[in-house]
Amino acid sequence: MTNNNPFNLIPLIPTGRNETDNVNLYSPDDMITIYEQQFLTEVPDDQLTEFLPALKAFYDIDDNTLDISAVIFDAIGDAAIIYNHKIKVGDYQLLGELVKESILEETEEQSKDQANNDSNDAQAFTIDCLRTFYINEIQIPYHFNLFIQGDGYSTLTEKNTVLEKLYWFVHDGFDEHLLGNPDDVISLESINAELNKLGIREMDLTTVHAVVNYIEDHIIDDAMADALNEKMDAAE
Known part of the structure; x- marks a missing residue:
């Protein structure tokens, strides 16, 4: 047959x-x-x-x-095909409440006159967040701390799940891999070993960078932004 x-x-x-x-x-x-x-x-x-x-x-x-x-x-x-991997963004969770941070900004007058010791507080917030992503329908969490100031934001990501390790693999400098503790080094080989355990095919460097770009582009969507704005309005 x-x-x-x-x-x-x-x-x-x-x-x-x-x-x-x-x-x-x-x-x-x-x-x-x-x-x-x-x-x-x-x-x-x-x-x-x-x-x-x-x-x-x-x-x-x-x-x-x-x-x-x-x-x-x-x-x-609702997904992207990135070099033979289907990547999809899932739901988000705000794991804690907003924490107000005090950021000191130098004023224009202070730049001109060092004798002036006055400073202004620029309002900023941090909040613990979780975003779910899928690779080939396999759910993988992405845990990060979100820092918000004005219209800008930055994230500090955990190093536990394979997606979080992908981020650090891309953003850690070459010197850090040479100078850091060898046991803490995140390599492409270790990442692919974790992917293999999840039943996800291996990634090359091009795929890894494209996946991390997708994560960064989709880490905050409109629904999450609206929820954060509501919390900031209430906090202020």
């Missing part, structure tokens, strides 16, 4: 045929699934040239369907 699904693609039911009756049509959600599988299916190197024809034959679709699937993914998908 021949295997007509050698790449273990997800069976999907078409909604019908196109106008010329030469390929299948699928629901938007299923077309997103087809699009994702182009990148998320692990394919042996010696079968790479066979994969795309096999995918199109399995679903009975053409290149135009794949193009439409990509457009739909960009339009309504």
Whole structure:
């Protein structure tokens, strides 16, 4: 018996045929699934040239369907495909209350006159936060302390989960890896070992940097910003 699904693609039911009756049509959600599988299916190197024809034959679709699937993914998908990894942002939690911080800012007059010892307090806050991310549908927490001052903010991330270690791997300087405690060094090999335990394929340096960029771009969304603004308004 021949295997007509050698790449273990997800069976999907078409909604019908196109106008010329030469390929299948699928629901938007299923077309997103087809699009994702182009990148998320692990394919042996010696079968790479066979994969795309096999995918199109399995679903009975053409290149135009794949193009439409990509457009739909960009339009309504809630995730990104980053070098064969599906990255998705999840919910957030504010784990504590806002803590007021006192930041001393030098005034313009003080810059001109060192004898003037007056200073102004610039209002700032910190708060403990948690954001959930998903890699290939596997949930991974990202714990960080958020510092807010005016319209700007910065984060200080834990070093416990593999996503937190990805951040530090990217942002720790080369000298820190040389001068620090060898037991504390976060290497690409140690990160990939953790990913392997979670059932997530390995990442190269390009993928790691792209994933960290995605995390930083999505760590605060509109809902979280609104919740933080409400807390700051109440605190002031």
